[in-house]
Amino acid sequence: MKNTKNTTLSSIKYSVLDLVPIVEGITAKEAIARSLDLAQHAEQFGYHRFWISEHHNMESLASASPVILISHVAQGTERIRVGSGGVMLPNHAPLVVAEQFGTLATIHPNRIDLGLGRAPGTDQRTAMALRRYQQETVQDFPNNINELQMYLSEENSTEAVRATPGEGLDIPLYLLGSSTFSAQLAGKKGLPYAFASHFAPTHLHDALRLYHQNFQPSAQLDKPYTMACLNIIAADTDEEAEYLATSAKKFMLGVIRNTRKPLPPPVQSMDGEWSTMERMQIEKMMYYSFIGSKETIAEGLKAFVEETQVNEIIVIANIYDQEARLKSYKLVSEVFDAIEVPV
Structure with missing residues (x-):
C-alpha cells in the first residue's frame, strides 16, 4: 500500500471519539455540557467528525443514549459531522435505529454518521436487561445491518x-x-472500518489486512477506508x-478491577496505584497511546501512519481538567496540520 509520495498529515482526517466522561466532583449534566464544549x-x-460512544450502567460515563447526545451536539455546532462511535446494534431494533438517525439526518442534513458495533457496551447482566435475555448468534449482527x-x-x-x-x-x-x-464484514459490505485500538490493540494489523483483502466496492464506498482510534x-x-x-x-x-x-x-x-500485573495489563491495553509534547506526538503519529496506512485518526483524550483537555485537542490538531508523512 505504500509509495514514495509525500503528503502532509493534514490530508489524513482527524476526528474525536467522546465517551462523555463524568469526572470526580461533577454531575452527568456537567459532563454533557463539557462534551458540547x-x-x-x-x-x-x-476536526472532521465528533463521535459519541454507547455505554450502559457505568457511573463514570454519561453516554447511555448517544442518539440524544448527538442531537444535542449537532444543535450546538455548525459544520462538524456528528455521529455514533457507535450504536451497539444488538441493543436496538434496526427499524428504531433507522428512524432515529433518519430524524437526525432530516434535522441536520449531511452531518450525521452512523457507526455500528456488535458489543453490548456494558456488562453481561446489563446486556441481558437491554436485550431482554435474547441470545445473539453469529449471524445476528450481519442480518441486523442488512435490515437497517x-x-x-x-x-x-x-x-x-x-x-x-x-x-x-x-x-x-x-x-x-x-x-x-x-473487519471482514465491513470489507465484504464495502463499508468504512474503524478499529478500537485505543483499548484493544492486539488485532489491529490483522483486522486492517483482512479488511483490505475482503473489500468489495459498494454504493457507499468504491475503495477501502480505514480509521483507527488512538489515545492521544x-x-x-x-x-x-x-x-x-x-x-x-x-x-x-477501574475497568479491569470492575x-x-x-x-x-x-x-x-x-507507583502504589497499581500492581505490576495491573501495570502490564493496562500498558498492553493502551499500547497505541501517544502522550507528550507536540514533537513527541508528531513522532508517534508519523510512525503509526507509515505502519498502518489508515485514512483517518480518531482521537480520544480522557483528561480530568477541561481546559487541559481542550488544549490537548488543540495541540493535536496543530500536529496534524504540520507533519509530512510518506504514504
Whole structure:
C-alpha cells in the first residue's frame, strides 16, 4: 500500500471519539455540557467528525443514549459531522435505529454518521436487561445491518414496514470493531472500518489486512477506508502530558478491577496505584497511546501512519481538567496540520 509520495498529515482526517466522561466532583449534566464544549472547540480546531460512544450502567460515563447526545451536539455546532462511535446494534431494533438517525439526518442534513458495533457496551447482566435475555448468534449482527440498510434504502418504499424519516436518506454507515470479525464484514459490505485500538490493540494489523483483502466496492464506498482510534494526550511538555495521562490510566485500572468510578484527578506517579500485573495489563491495553509534547506526538503519529496506512485518526483524550483537555485537542490538531508523512 505504500509509495514514495509525500503528503502532509493534514490530508489524513482527524476526528474525536467522546465517551462523555463524568469526572470526580461533577454531575452527568456537567459532563454533557463539557462534551458540547469539546465539540464546539473541535469544530474550531478543524476536526472532521465528533463521535459519541454507547455505554450502559457505568457511573463514570454519561453516554447511555448517544442518539440524544448527538442531537444535542449537532444543535450546538455548525459544520462538524456528528455521529455514533457507535450504536451497539444488538441493543436496538434496526427499524428504531433507522428512524432515529433518519430524524437526525432530516434535522441536520449531511452531518450525521452512523457507526455500528456488535458489543453490548456494558456488562453481561446489563446486556441481558437491554436485550431482554435474547441470545445473539453469529449471524445476528450481519442480518441486523442488512435490515437497517433495507430501511434506509429507497427500494424499501413499496414495503409494508418503512422508516419515516430515514428512507432514502444519505446516512453513511461505519462498522466498528476490536477484532477481525467486523473487519471482514465491513470489507465484504464495502463499508468504512474503524478499529478500537485505543483499548484493544492486539488485532489491529490483522483486522486492517483482512479488511483490505475482503473489500468489495459498494454504493457507499468504491475503495477501502480505514480509521483507527488512538489515545492521544498532548501538553506543552512530555512531563506534563504524562502527568495528565495518569487519570486515563487510573480510569483503565477501574475497568479491569470492575469498579468504574468517575474519572479521577491526575497523580504525580502511578507507583502504589497499581500492581505490576495491573501495570502490564493496562500498558498492553493502551499500547497505541501517544502522550507528550507536540514533537513527541508528531513522532508517534508519523510512525503509526507509515505502519498502518489508515485514512483517518480518531482521537480520544480522557483528561480530568477541561481546559487541559481542550488544549490537548488543540495541540493535536496543530500536529496534524504540520507533519509530512510518506504514504
